[in-house]
Amino acid sequence: MLPTPDLSHLKRKDYEFVYEPAEDTFLFLDAFEDEVNFLKELQPTISLEIGSGSGCVTAFVGKILGESNCLKYCTDINPKAARATQGTAKQNQLSVDIIETHLVSGLLPRLEGQIDLMYFNPPYVLTPSEEVGSHSVEAAWAGGIDGREVIDEFLPYIKRLLSAKGAFYMVVVNENKPDEIREIMKNEGFDSSVVRTRLAGREKLFILKFVRTAP
Template sequence: MLPTPDLSHLRAEDYNHVYEPAEDTFILLDALEQDAEQLKSSKPRIALEIGSGSGCVSCFLGSILGPSETLYLCTDINPHACKCSIASGRQNKVPLEVLRTSLAHPLIGRLHNSVDIILFNPPYVPTLYDEALGAQENTDVEGSWAGGQDGMAITDQFLPHIADLLSPHGRFYLVAIAQNNVSDIQRRMQENHALRSRPSATRWRRAPVGDTLYKDFMIL
């Protein structure tokens, strides 16, 4: 089992403005570790993380791939997150190239069918649409979780660009929860963009009452 990236350089004050790695982060790490051999054998040239936050996920990917010629690109709309991602890359000796922007807008034309790995742990919590929009405009930590109706307001802005960004053998990792209507995401990606998907990792929690288990986070 690979260790979680070293984030000891980040302080409590940082997490007032940047999403602190939590269960959704760790299931994404689990999915990447599960696919470690395939990821290494594919020899990716470009990896892109949307909303890198602390930089934990891209640093973990770097630890899987080891010394390589992979270009690690990270974007985040939050200036505090950009600083933290840069610092985490230095701390873990993974050369993260961080760009402050919304989603991947400046990169879509330049990286047409060139990205081998895309990572996205989006703001998936269902909220009022205006709350999600305001959180993005404020560019602070709320933008990492407020997702609008069905938690899909921000994710739906990015999904149409996946097929344009992915290389012919590229992989896209997306964190989702039941309220996001995972089967509908899969259907739309298949019908609109000819991209097939499968749940690659799930995390189960014990329900508050009784012994029933319910599915919480899923990686597509």
């Protein structure tokens, strides 16, 4: 088992402004541990985490990839989260480029079709629409109607950003209608699978994986 990344540099005060790793984060880590062989065979040259928060997941993926030549990018709209990710990368001896932006704004067309590994723990909690899109910690969880507003905004970018061999992983809950998301992506030319599920209180969490349908 790979150890959880060292987050000892982040203090209680930091988590007032940055999403603290929780059940969804740890499910993501477990899913990536399940995918170790796939990820090593994939040999990504560019990876991207959208909404990196504390940087915990990217640091874990970095441990899996080891001394590879993979360029690791992260985005987050929250400036404090961007700084937290940078600190976590440094604490875990990783080189990461963190971009303070909304989703993937500014990455296209430069990275179009270039990303081999992409992953996103989106804001999936059902909330009023007006709570979506803040620049503070609420941006990490406020998902609007069906918890889908940010997810649905992001889905079209998957096809544009992923390379031919690329894989995309995303956390969702039952209320986000994962089967509907998978159907949308099937119509965009992607096969999907459920890598892991977990009950966390009343939430049923899923890790979905998408790859381009073989020709």
